Amino acid sequence: MSLVKAPDNILIPTSKIDLDKIRNKQIHLFIIGHGQVGGLLIDQLIAEREKLKRRRRIDLAVVAVANSSTVLFDKDGLDKDWRSRKQEQGESYTIPQLIERAHRHGLYNTIMVDNTASPSFVLNYLPFIEAGFSLVSSNKVANTLGMEFYENLRERLAKRQQDYLYETNVGAGLPLIDTIKLLHLSGENITQIRGVFSGSLSYIFNRFSAEQIAFHKVLEAAIAKGYTEPDPREDLCGNDVARKLLILARELALHCEFDEVAVENLIPEPLRGLPTTAFLDDLPALDAHFESVRACCDKDEVLRYVATLDGDLADDFGAQMFVRLEAVPKNSMLGQLQGSDSIFEIYTESYGSNPIVIQGAGAGPQVTARGVFGDILRISERVSA
Amino acid sequence: MSLVKAPDNILIPTSKIDLDKIRNKQIHLFIIGHGQVGGLLIDQLIAEREKLKRRRRIDLAVVAVANSSTVLFDKDGLDKDWRSRKQEQGESYTIPQLIERAHRHGLYNTIMVDNTASPSFVLNYLPFIEAGFSLVSSNKVANTLGMEFYENLRERLAKRQQDYLYETNVGAGLPLIDTIKLLHLSGENITQIRGVFSGSLSYIFNRFSAEQIAFHKVLEAAIAKGYTEPDPREDLCGNDVARKLLILARELALHCEFDEVAVENLIPEPLRGLPTTAFLDDLPALDAHFESVRACCDKDEVLRYVATLDGDLADDFGAQMFVRLEAVPKNSMLGQLQGSDSIFEIYTESYGSNPIVIQGAGAGPQVTARGVFGDILRISERVSA
Numbered sequence: 023m024s025l026v027k028a029p030d031n032i033l034i035p036t037s038k039i040d041l042d043k044i045r046n047k048q049i050h051l052f053i054i055g056h057g058q059v060g061g062l063l064i065d066q067l068i069a070e071r072e073k074l075k076r077r078r079r080i081d082l083a084v085v086a087v088a089n090s091s092t093v094l095f096d097k098d099g100l101d102k103d104w105r106s107r108k109q110e111q112g113e114s115y116t117i118p119q120l121i122e123r124a125h126r127h128g129l130y131n132t133i134m135v136d137n138t139a140s141p142s143f144v145l146n147y148l149p150f151i152e153a154g155f156s157l158v159s160s161n162k163v164a165n166t167l168g169m170e171f172y173e174n175l176r177e178r179l180a181k182r183q184q185d186y187l188y189e190t191n192v193g194a195g196l197p198l199i200d201t202i203k204l205l206h207l208s209g210e211n212i213t214q215i216r217g218v219f220s221g222s223l224s225y226i227f228n229r230f231s232a233e234q235i236a237f238h239k240v241l242e243a244a245i246a247k248g249y250t251e252p253d254p255r256e257d258l259c260g261n262d263v264a265r266k267l268l269i270l271a272r273e274l275a276l277h278c279e280f281d282e283v284a285v286e287n288l289i290p291e292p293l294r295g296l297p298t299t300a301f302l303d304d305l306p307a308l309d310a311h312f313e314s315v316r317a318c319c320d321k322d323e324v325l326r327y328v329a330t331l332d333g334d335l336a337d338d339f340g341a342q343m344f345v346r347l348e349a350v351p352k353n354s355m356l357g358q359l360q361g362s363d364s365i366f367e368i369y370t371e372s373y374g375s376n377p378i379v380i381q382g383a384g385a386g387p388q389v390t391a392r393g394v395f396g397d398i399l400r401i402s403e404r405v406s407a
Numbered sequence: 408m409s410l411v412k413a414p415d416n417i418l419i420p421t422s423k424i425d426l427d428k429i430r431n432k433q434i435h436l437f438i439i440g441h442g443q444v445g446g447l448l449i450d451q452l453i454a455e456r457e458k459l460k461r462r463r464r465i466d467l468a469v470v471a472v473a474n475s476s477t478v479l480f481d482k483d484g485l486d487k488d489w490r491s492r493k494q495e496q497g498e499s500y501t502i503p504q505l506i507e508r509a510h511r512h513g514l515y516n517t518i519m520v521d522n523t524a525s526p527s528f529v530l531n532y533l534p535f536i537e538a539g540f541s542l543v544s545s546n547k548v549a550n551t552l553g554m555e556f557y558e559n560l561r562e563r564l565a566k567r568q569q570d571y572l573y574e575t576n577v578g579a580g581l582p583l584i585d586t587i588k589l590l591h592l593s594g595e596n597i598t599q600i601r602g603v604f605s606g607s608l609s610y611i612f613n614r615f616s617a618e619q620i621a622f623h624k625v626l627e628a629a630i631a632k633g634y635t636e637p638d639p640r641e642d643l644c645g646n647d648v649a650r651k652l653l654i655l656a657r658e659l660a661l662h663c664e665f666d667e668v669a670v671e672n673l674i675p676e677p678l679r680g681l682p683t684t685a686f687l688d689d690l691p692a693l694d695a696h697f698e699s700v701r702a703c704c705d706k707d708e709v710l711r712y713v714a715t716l717d718g719d720l721a722d723d724f725g726a727q728m729f730v731r732l733e734a735v736p737k738n739s740m741l742g743q744l745q746g747s748d749s750i751f752e753i754y755t756e757s758y759g760s761n762p763i764v765i766q767g768a769g770a771g772p773q774v775t776a777r778g779v780f781g782d783i784l785r786i787s788e789r790v791s792a
Contacts, residue, residue: 070594077660078592079565180464185788195590196763197582205580207463208780209455275462358743361761372773376746378581382763389757395593403570404789 046081049402050097050129052120052155053087053137056108059160060087060137062391067398068102080402085129086120090140093120097127117146121153130154131405133398136161147186151178156405157186158397160390165191165272166265166280172272185404187397192219192266193364193384195393200400201378202273202368211371212274215331218356218365219266221385222249222257223327225362227347230312231324237312238305249362249385253298258288260327264345267329274331276341286346288327315347323349324357355379431464434787435482435514437471437505437540438522441493444545445472445522447776452783453487465787470514471505475525478505482512502531506538515539516790518783521546532571536563541790542571543782545775550576550657551650551665557657570789572782577604577651578749578769580778585785586763587658587753596756597659600716603741603750604651606770607634607642608712610747612732615697616709622697623690634747634770638683643673645712649730652714659716661726671731673712700732708734709742740764 053064067084074080083099092112094104124132134150136143136159144164147157157179164175165188179186189199205212218224222244229240244250250257264283271278287294290311293301319325328348334340350356359365364384367377383389438449452469459465468484477497479489509517519535521528521544529549532542542564549560550573564571574584590597603609607629614625629635635642649668656663672679675696678686704710713733719725735741744750749769752762768774 066594070592073594074592079568183464183791195757197586197589197765200585201582204582204781204784205777207455207459207784208777209451209458210777363761372580372771372777373768376748376768378765378767380582380763380765383758383761386757392590392593392595392757396589399589399592406568406791 046075046079047402047405048131049080049082049398049405050085050124050132051082051398052124052132052134053084054089054135054143055137055140055161056087056089057137058387059390059394060135061105062387063135063137063394064100064104065102066391066395068100068104070395071099078402080399082398082402086123088115088120090138095120095123097129117149121149121155124153124155131402132156133158133401135159135394135398137394139163147175148178151175151182151184154182154184156184156401158394158401159186159188160190160394162188162191162265162269164188165269169272169277169279185401187400188269189397190390190393191269193366193380193382194386195389195396196364196366196380196382196384198270198366198380199273201380202270205368205370206274212335212368213332213371214335214367214369214377215267215270216356216367216369216377217329218326218359218363219263219329219384220257220327221362221364221383222251222254223263224359224364224384225249227325227327228360228362230316231319231326236306237309238307241305241308247362253301255289255294255298255301259294260285260287260345263327263329264343267331267343267345271331271341271343274335274341275338276335277338278341278343282341283343283345288347319349322352324352326350326356326359328356355381431460431466432787432790433516434465434467434783434790435470435509435517436467436783437473437509437517437519438469439473439520439528440522440525440546441472441474442522443772444775444779445520446490447772448520448522448779449485449489450487451776451780453485453489455780456484463787465784467783467787471508473500473505475523480505480508482514502534506534506540509538509540516787517541518543518786520544520779520783522779524548532560533563536560536567536569539567539569541569541786543779543786544571544573545575545779547573547576547650547654549573550654554657554662554664570786572785573654574782575775575778576654578751578765578767579771580774580781581749581751581765581767581769583655583751583765584658586765587655590753590755591659597720597753598717598756599720599752599754599762600652600655600714601741601752601754601762602714603711603744603748604648604714604769605642605712606747606749606768607636607639608648609744609749609769610634612710612712613745613747615701616704616711621691622694623692626690626693632747638686640674640679640683640686644679645670645672645730648712648714649728652716652728652730656716656726656728659720659726660723661720662723663726663728667726668728668730673732704734707737709737711735711741711744713741740766 053060064084067082071082085097086093086095087104087108093115094108094112132155134155134157138161141163192198226240226244264285268280326348330344333342363381365381367379369377438445449469452467456467470482471478471480478500479493479497517540519540519542523546526548577583611625611629649670653665711733715729718727748766750766752764754762
């Protein structure tokens with residue numbers, strides 16, 4: 023092999039490139055939902071637009087912002103005053119009208135960003151795909167419906183060679199789904215995924231295990247910090263953790279449905295049917311149950327609400343999925359968890375008994391919005407100029 | 408907003424798509440270096456080729472395998488017998504000849520993968536870029552030369568809209584560089600990066616801190632396990648850790664050079680100039696120094712060889728980079744590290760005082776090869792069909 027000989031200090035003389043002459047890649051964003059995550063995202067996108075043009079030659083224009091009632095559209099991209107403009111100039115719309123508008127203005131490289139939590143909005147994914155949009159979503163619904171919907175969506179995307187990214191569905195801004203997807207696609211045998219997937223349940227059991235304090239006191243603190251849903255039973259029932267586990271399992275091409283996840287509902291039977299206010303008015307009713315659970319722990323153990331995927335993961339139908347309260351060794355990674363962090367352990371053949379561990383804030387509007395931004399950047403790097 | 412009404416069980420009837428009619432994306436790989444990492448990578452690529460076509464419509468063909476003396480070329484993609492074929496049919500070559508061959512066969516979507524550790528081979532990156540190749544590299548050299556080379560390389564890539572990925576330069580298969588890059592590009596203010604970046608030094612100080620054992624005994628165990636370079640002073644001098652820290656700092660668009668990293672060389676002065684065999688024959692000569700260091704630790708502290716990036720990271724020239732032996736609290740994330748794991752803490756504004764933590768095997772041929780494979784997949788998703 024003939025090589026250019028390296029001088030002691032390797033420097034190749036080159037003519038300076040005029041970067042201004044390199045064309046920007048135009049990306050047109052349609053943001054649906056501008057609540058906490060959506061609103062922050064739009065602000066972030068607008069704040070970074072100039073820097074991204076300069077650094078990456080990517081021009082991210084927010085051309086539409088919509089919620090369930092109105093849309094604000096600007097083909098050149100909205101600016102910092104989008105909130106007041108939307109209030110004044112927002113128009114009612116239908117999805118076909120929105121798509122038609124993209125076409126009328128000849129917008130290419132279009133991405134629809136779903137920051138709603140709407141169970142029905144995902145029905146609009148298909149018309150957006152057919153109209154040439156890529157998708158980014160922080161909404162978990164499309165990935166937790168039946169396999170038929172799940173696979174149909176992916177086949178449509180494959181057919182049109184469009185992307186659908188949803189990194190924030192699990193662990194907010196933590197790099198989980200991309201990591202698992204790349205490992206799986208590169209043929210790495212993933213043998214188990216395990217962790218504490220919920221920030222609120224992390225906080226609750228980290229404190230409850232570490233301090234001699236009544237369960238309802240810890241729950242009250244979690245509510246006060248805004249870690250739980252308005253009705254904390256939505257966290258305590260385990261369904262949100264189960265949805266995240268299902269999403270990860272499907273990344274491994276496993277055929278599995280929501281009702282196959284064995285979920286331990288942490289709400290004692292008699293309290294499940296109560297109206298929210300009645301439940302919130304009598305939180306000490308939870309104490310007896312959790313006191314008895316804590317009493318079962320050895321002194322070297324702590325309680326964690328753990329999601330586990332294992333089974334014969336090489337078999338399409340081999341997934342076993344558990345979400346349950348477990349006593350884990352204090353000195354394990356899960357046992358050392360603190361605050362409201364989430365933790366994910368990914369076991370694979372090459373990594374052996376020492377998993378890849380990813381830990382950090384797995385929820386919160388700021389980190390979720392950055393995660394959605396990351397997905398938009400990933401797609402932007404894939405589309406052509 | 409008018410929505411398609413969702414039935415109770417959301418299922419959209421659709422005609423079945425014939426996925427076989429969707430065209431595969433052809434990718435042509437030129438792999439330079441087929442030692443441990445390169446050889447494993449080629450085997451992995453060949454083993455996964457059919458599955459990737461089926462699952463992602465990506466056809467990864469290894470069309471050239473080269474080392475410093477010969478190349479084996481096959482425009483249709485090599486198969487499992489590449490080792491014996493290379494032995495028999497490998498031809499001597501020059502880089503211009505290799506590039507010319509790609510052109511003669513009309514190969515598009517070409518990626519050059521550098522799995523060498525060669526300091527001079529990186530000079531060939533520019534001709535490959537000019538010839539339309541994207542680059543993937545496990546070789547750290549191109550990212551640790553002077554800023555002039557570093558920036559020139561990126562400007563050339565930007566001009567031609569080609570990619571250069573090197574996830575395995577830091578933390579092997581752990582998702583570090585992509586995570587840091589996306590956070591930075593999305594405007595997240597990264598305030599500090601800190602961790603134990605070396606698997607060998609992790610193992611050495613984890614054991615040395617936990618057990619009352621002579622330093623040379625731990626070092627011998629690390630050598631026996633193959634965790635160190637043949638001359639372990641290459642690990643103990645700290646330069647490899649410093650290179651990784653420099654690479655991460657530059658991901659934040661910081662202007663910084665290798666000689667700005669303050670590196671604590673762990674080899675006592677008198678032992679630095681010895682020939683390798685003389686050094687290896689008298690490892691107990693290291694004991695006195697490390698015994699005195701261990702004696703300085705409080706009982707709640709352990710020793711870790713820590714890399715830290717901080718300073719005013721919003722200022723292009725504000726980076727402060729340290730690589731040194733530190734006494735850290737036993738119950739901190741760094742203090743709890745075990746085995747030969749690497750750990751990386753990424754502090755940002757949104758994540759506050761609880762960093763994103765990524766931990767796992769940060770070295771080893773198997774996990775490094777999977778990491779390179781991941782980079783190839785990332786680029787494959789970006790190029791057009």
